[in-house]
Amino acid sequence: MRFDVITLFPEQFRILSAEGVVARALRRGVAELVTWNPRDFAADAQRTVDDRPYGGGPGMVMKVEPLRAAIDAAQAAATAAGCASRVAYLSPQGRRLTQVDMRRIAAEPGWVLLAGRYEGVDERLIEARVDEEWSIGDYVLSGGELAAMVVMDAVIRLLPGALGHADSAAQDSHGDGLLDCPHYTRPEVIDGQGVPAVLLSGDHAAIERWRRQQALGRTWARRPDLLRARGLSAEERALLDEFMRGRVGPDAEQAAEQAAEQEP
Ligand code: 9D3
Numbered sequence: 001m002r003f004d005v006i007t008l009f010p011e012q013f014r015i016l017s018a019e020g021v022v023a024r025a026l027r028r029g030v031a032e033l034v035t036w037n038p039r040d041f042a043a044d045a046q047r048t049v050d051d052r053p054y055g056g057g058p059g060m061v062m063k064v065e066p067l068r069a070a071i072d073a074a075q076a077a078a079t080a081a082g083c084a085s086r087v088a089y090l091s092p093q094g095r096r097l098t099q100v101d102m103r104r105i106a107a108e109p110g111w112v113l114l115a116g117r118y119e120g121v122d123e124r125l126i127e128a129r130v131d132e133e134w135s136i137g138d139y140v141l142s143g144g145e146l147a148a149m150v151v152m153d154a155v156i157r158l159l160p161g162a163l164g165h166a167d168s169a170a171q172d173s174h175g176d177g178l179l180d181c182p183h184y185t186r187p188e189v190i191d192g193q194g195v196p197a198v199l200l201s202g203d204h205a206a207i208e209r210w211r212r213q214q215a216l217g218r219t220w221a222r223r224p225d226l227l228r229a230r231g232l233s234a235e236e237r238a239l240l241d242e243f244m245r246g247r248v249g250p251d252a253e254q255a256a257e258q259a260a261e262q263e264p
Contacts (some may be wrong), residue, residue: 001030001031001032001083001084001106001108001109001110001155001156001159002032002033002034002078002081002085002109002110002111003031003032003033003034003110003111003112003113003152004034004035004036004074004075004077004078004110004111004112004113004149005033005034005035005036005112005113005115006035006036006038006067006070006071006074006083006112006113006114006115007035007036007037007048007115007144007145007148008034008037008038008039008115008117009115009117009143009145010035010036010037010085010150012145012146013033013035013123013145013148013149015149015234016033016149016152016153017033020051021153021154021156021157021162021163021167022152022157022162022186025156025157025159025161025162026156026160029154030156030159030160030161030162031156031159032081032161033152034074036070036071036073036074037070038062038066038067038069038070039066040070041065041066041067041069041070042065042066043066043103048063048064048066048163049062049063049067050062050063050117050118051063053119054075058119059118059119060118061117061118061119061120061121061122062116062117062118062120062121062122062125063122064121064122064124064125064128067114067121067122067125067129068125068129070130071087071112071114071129074112075087075112078110080110081107082109083110083141084109084110085108085109085110085111085112086108086111086112086130086131086132087111087112087129087130087131087132088105088111088112088113088114088130088131088133088134088151089114089116089126089130089132089133089134090113090114090115090116090134090135090136090144090147090148090151091116091120091133091134091135091144092135092140092141093120093133093135094132094133094134094135094174095132095133095134095135096135096136096138097134097136097151097154099134100155102133102151102154102155102158103158105151105155105259106156106158106159107153113144113148113151113152114130114144115143115144115145115147115148116143116144117143117144119155134147134151135147136150136151167231177229177230177232178215178216178218178219178226179218179219179222179223179226180218181210181211181214181215181218182196182214182218184196184199188200196210198210209239211240212236213239213240213242213243214243216232216236216239216240216243216246217240217243220240220243220244
């Protein structure tokens with residue numbers, strides 16, 4: 001899969017090639033990243049890419065012509081490489097992306113990602129060239145570059161060959177709309193805190209059941225919105241009911257102790 005990124009700060013994207021899952025995927029050719037600087041497409045001697053907003057007000061607006069020329073060059077190069085790409089603009093006004101979107105994005109041969117700076121881009125560029133407008137969340141960034149990198153990280157790790165074998169397996173068991181279960185590693189006791197006995201039992205069926213129950217319970221406690229959106233099977237309902245009755249897990253044990261202290 002190919003990403004062509006339109007950015008005034010191409011150097012920021014070097015971090016993706018430095019280390020980790022994405023760097024390995026780029027090295028292996030699982031994904032390809034090309035950056036395009038609108039400044040290189042500005043026609044004037046000063047290489048102007050922004051100007052003052054019509055109507056007045058603070059900040060600057062990215063001009064149409066350099067962005068349009070950069071996008072057209074990126075799309076032509078992507079098409080020539082066999083990766084017909086649509087254009088996504090990273091913007092606070094965009095639709096907030098979810099993991100479902102990441103899977104849909106990963107299924108395309110490529111994307112041109114437009115990372116904005118200043119107050120944003122001239123609306124006429126969006127109308128003329130942008131196919132989708134994406135936000136990564138309800139908070140204010142100082143530009144679209146980090147948002148573009150977040151999308152690339154989330155998408156590239158989904159591509160076949162990006163993750164090692166063990167990671168893919170882990171992804172399968174938790175790519176199911178639930179939060180993860182708690183994890184523990186050695187030592188068995190630290191600061192007087194042990195590990196849930198079931199994890200030391202060697203009973204793989206019981207461990208799998210406990211993990212599933214913890215994932216359900218935590219999602220219920222922390223992200224009820226996710227559970228409502230997803231629904232529950234009869235088996236999951238029974239596991240969650242047991243969790244809710246307070247019989248299982250470190251949080252529940254702590255809650256039970258607190259309740260006992262309050263009621264002598
Ligand atoms: C302070 C400027 N704001 C005026 C009320 C508007 C504004 C313009 C540009 C706010 C942020 C940005 C830069 N942000 C992005 O380019 C961006 C973003 C974000 O800020 N949050 C979540 N997702 C995204 S995707 C791109």
